Amino acid sequence: MSEERVERLLAEVHDDFGMIRVLEVADYRFLEFGDAIEQSCVFTADPSWLEYDYTRAMLIGALCHEQPESALFLGLGAGTLTQACLKFLPLDDVEAIELRPDVPRLAIEYLG
Numbered sequence: 001m002s003e004e005r006v007e008r009l010l011a012e013v014h015d016d017f018g019m020i021r022v023l024e025v026a027d028y029r030f031l032e033f034g035d036a037i038e039q040s041c042v043f044t045a046d047p048s049w050l051e052y053d054y055t056r057a058m059l060i061g062a063l064c065h066e067q068p069e070s071a072l073f074l075g076l077g078a079g080t081l082t083q084a085c086l087k088f089l090p091l092d093d094v095e096a097i098e099l100r101p102d103v104p105r106l107a108i109e110y111l112g
Contacts (some may be wrong), residue, residue: 028051029044031107040078047111049110074097075096
């Protein structure tokens with residue numbers, strides 16, 4: 001018998017672009033834009049873990065750089081790629097530009 005997936009709503013806000021939700025399912029938290037459009041996934045035990053293939057692929061380019069000093073993120077999402085870069089790269093300067101003001105607040109408060 002399989003366990004039932006229990007989804008818990010942690011936060012929901014509305015801005016000029018629509019709805020932003022943070023959901024929790026077991027050891028994962030999800031950032032969603034709109035109606036069930038999963039934007040980011042965070043493994044709560046390690047917020048720097050890159051759950052999605054596309055985020056791991058984005059990190060590969062940075063890992064190929066001999067001595068990266070800075071990183072600029074256009075869109076923060078849950079911040080998992082930012083967390084991974086801070087954990088694995090010797091960066092002196094990290095900046096993120098986010099269109100939606102509630103996203104950084106929700107990422108800090110709920111997503112690690």
